Amino acid sequence: MNRILSIVSTSLAWALGILWLFPLLYAIWASIHPSEFVTRFELFAPLTLDNFREAWNQAPFLRYMINTVAITMLILGGQLILCTLAAYALARMEFKGRALVFALVLMQLMVVPEILIVENYQTLAGLKLIDTYWGVGLPYFASAFGIFLLRQTFKTVPEDLENAARVEGCSLLGTIWHIYVPLAKPTYLAFSLVSISYHWNNFLWPLVVTNTEKSRPLTVGMSIFGAPESGVDWAVISAGTLISVGPLLIVFILFQRQFVQSFMQAGIK
Amino acid sequence: MMSDFLSVSHLSRSYGEFHAVNDISFSAKQGEFIALLGPSGCGKSTTLKMIAGLELPTAGKIEISGSDVVNTPPGKRNLSMVFQSYALFPHMSVKENILFGLKARKVPKQERNKRLNEAVEMVDLGPHINKKPGQLSGGQCQRVALARTIVSNAPLCLMDEPLSNLDTKLRAEMRSEIRSLQKKLGLTVVYVTHDQIEAMSMADSIILLNEGRIEQASTPEAFYEQPETPFVAKFIGHPPMNLIEFDDLLVGVRPEHISLIEQGGLVASVVESDYQGSETILTTSYKDSTIRLSLAGKRVLTPGAAVNIQWAPENEHHFSSSSGQRIERTHSVMNS
Numbered sequence: 019m020n021r022i023l024s025i026v027s028t029s030l031a032w033a034l035g036i037l038w039l040f041p042l043l044y045a046i047w048a049s050i051h052p053s054e055f056v057t058r059f060e061l062f063a064p065l066t067l068d069n070f071r072e073a074w075n076q077a078p079f080l081r082y083m084i085n086t087v088a089i090t091m092l093i094l095g096g097q098l099i100l101c102t103l104a105a106y107a108l109a110r111m112e113f114k115g116r117a118l119v120f121a122l123v124l125m126q127l128m129v130v131p132e133i134l135i136v137e138n139y140q141t142l143a144g145l146k147l148i149d150t151y152w153g154v155g156l157p158y159f160a161s162a163f164g165i166f167l168l169r170q171t172f173k174t175v176p177e178d179l180e181n182a183a184r185v186e187g188c189s190l191l192g193t194i195w196h197i198y199v200p201l202a203k204p205t206y207l208a209f210s211l212v213s214i215s216y217h218w219n220n221f222l223w224p225l226v227v228t229n230t231e232k233s234r235p236l237t238v239g240m241s242i243f244g245a246p247e248s249g250v251d252w253a254v255i256s257a258g259t260l261i262s263v264g265p266l267l268i269v270f271i272l273f274q275r276q277f278v279q280s281f282m283q284a285g286i287k
Numbered sequence: 288m289m290s291d292f293l294s295v296s297h298l299s300r301s302y303g304e305f306h307a308v309n310d311i312s313f314s315a316k317q318g319e320f321i322a323l324l325g326p327s328g329c330g331k332s333t334t335l336k337m338i339a340g341l342e343l344p345t346a347g348k349i350e351i352s353g354s355d356v357v358n359t360p361p362g363k364r365n366l367s368m369v370f371q372s373y374a375l376f377p378h379m380s381v382k383e384n385i386l387f388g389l390k391a392r393k394v395p396k397q398e399r400n401k402r403l404n405e406a407v408e409m410v411d412l413g414p415h416i417n418k419k420p421g422q423l424s425g426g427q428c429q430r431v432a433l434a435r436t437i438v439s440n441a442p443l444c445l446m447d448e449p450l451s452n453l454d455t456k457l458r459a460e461m462r463s464e465i466r467s468l469q470k471k472l473g474l475t476v477v478y479v480t481h482d483q484i485e486a487m488s489m490a491d492s493i494i495l496l497n498e499g500r501i502e503q504a505s506t507p508e509a510f511y512e513q514p515e516t517p518f519v520a521k522f523i524g525h526p527p528m529n530l531i532e533f534d535d536l537l538v539g540v541r542p543e544h545i546s547l548i549e550q551g552g553l554v555a556s557v558v559e560s561d562y563q564g565s566e567t568i569l570t571t572s573y574k575d576s577t578i579r580l581s582l583a584g585k586r587v588l589t590p591g592a593a594v595n596i597q598w599a600p601e602n603e604h605h606f607s608s609s610s611g612q613r614i615e616r617t618h619s620v621m622n623s
Contacts, residue, residue: 176372176374178370178371178372178374179374179376181336181339181341181361181368181370181374182368182370182374182376182435183376183387183391184340184341184360184361184362185339185340185341185361185362185366185367185368185388186362186367186387186388186391186392186435186439187362187363187388187391187392188362188387188388188391189362189391192391196376196387197376200378201377201378
């Protein structure tokens with residue numbers, strides 16, 4: 019009985035995995051063959067790298083890539099600092115209205131970011147940050163998800179550890195840095211992963227807030243690149259797509275084991 | 288006469304209506320070992336945390352070597368602390384754990400290593416300094432915590448039930464180890480415990496707390512020989528002191544001071560006898576009171592049998608049943 023169950027669940031997992039893999043496999047197929055083979059699957063179709071060359075020449079992918087990396091890192095950095103401090107305050111400091119503040123943070127989790135696009139645009143225009151990295155990143159700095167996740171983790175750190183550190187002469191920030199942060203490492207890793215993949219792939223907000231190559235990330239660049247008015251050449255688009263998802267894909271495959279472990283520990287699914 | 292090194296006066300801490308610590312005053316001389324003893328929830332840990340600065344008092348004063356420290360942060364009070372949970376940082380090695388405070392205080396590296404070597408030798412941790420706390424036994428963890436105290440060079444050490452997570456045999460070993468360490472380093476120690484044996488065997492003086500107040504503060508001998516209240520009488524000694532009601536008098540007699548006699552004395556009836564190896568605890572009932580006797584060796588008596596019991600008048604403690612205070616013994620209930 020158990021064996022049948024395990025066979026069924028394994029084959030289901032494989033089926034799902036292949037389903038997810040399919041678009042990627044198609045993109046690889048389309049990108050390494052000439053355009054006429056995009057919808058004709060012949061095993062011995064001629065191979066070519068022209069599509070990659072063309073895509074690379076048609077759009078400033080390197081610039082987009084740099085923008086994406088910079089924006090993703092900026093957001094992650096801002097999130098880690100702000101969320102750590104907020105999570106510590108909500109987990110361990112006693113102040114009036116703490117429960118209310120935490121409830122508000124949780125409420126933010128339920129707000130769909132798209133609702134706030136106009137409001138955020140106005141704010142950032144007021145700050146003169148349109149078409150900058152900061153403009154793309156700022157609305158995401160105070161991540162409710164990050165605050166919540168870290169608060170829960172910090173709550174599991176025994177209070178005696180903090181007391182011991184304080185008796186030993188450690189400052190408040192020193193205690194957070196030397197005690198809380200190292201003990202929450204799996205949570206940080208898991209959160210960083212979610213954040214990076216979300217912001218690497220984020221589209222709508224960067225589309226609204228960026229105007230030029232100066233700050234435009236890969237996703238927005240790709241959409242302009244693949245827009246119908248510039249003619250739909252699936253082979254070139256697939257090549258462009260692979261160029262943009264490639265780096266992240268490689269990182270994920272390399273660190274797969276660590277990622278899965280930290281997700282298990284942090285309890286994110 | 289030496290002046291007080293640590294002095295706590297009129298210390299209180301309340302949480303809303305609840306008075307966890309209620310107007311406590313005591314003091315300790317340099318090199319003195321003080322035990323804060325009491326049942327759970329009596330306020331002893333709260334008192335210790337206030338001395339450490341981890342908890343703010345609602346009222347009162349704490350002085351360490353002459354200066355008021357109530358507004359001083361814990362790290363600047365020049366004291367060290369040992370926790371019940373050991374509070375070792377799980378992500379650091381034993382060595383890093385011991386040196387944590389010295390690094391935070393920016394002690395030069397050479398000095399750090401010198402102190403580390405001394406401390407490691409003193410508590411016998413040599414082969415373990417590169418291990419993580421998770422790889423150590425409870426006793427070894429406790430030694431790391433002690434080493435942390437030693438390297439800090441702080442004259443005052445606060446200990447919060449440091450032995451309660453150890454097994455009985457190790458506990459006895461660590462008791463004498465802590466005591467000899469304290470004497471060697473000349474530490475002033477405030478030691479919180481709920482275990483009367485620890486308090487009696489280690490402390491120079493004991494402060495017994497009950498519901499946030501001091502019930503009695505004196506030497507271990509006085510606790511045994513001169514309990515001030517029935518609460519103290521019942522708290523110290525194993526089995527606890529018998530308290531027998533005679534009219535308006537509460538008479539206390541320790542089980543080890545009562546003997547069985549052929550005739551005369553009081554006539555009680557046996558409830559049960561509990562053989563424990565070196566002694567037998569005999570439970571009897573006399574009128575409305577239960578009287579326990581501690582008899583040497585194995586003495587099995589049938590429940591329901593009548594026995595004659597007796598004690599010497601000087602082993603009798605009298606308490607007023609109205610005020611609960613100790614009163615001078617004017618007569619012995621044995622003779623009346």
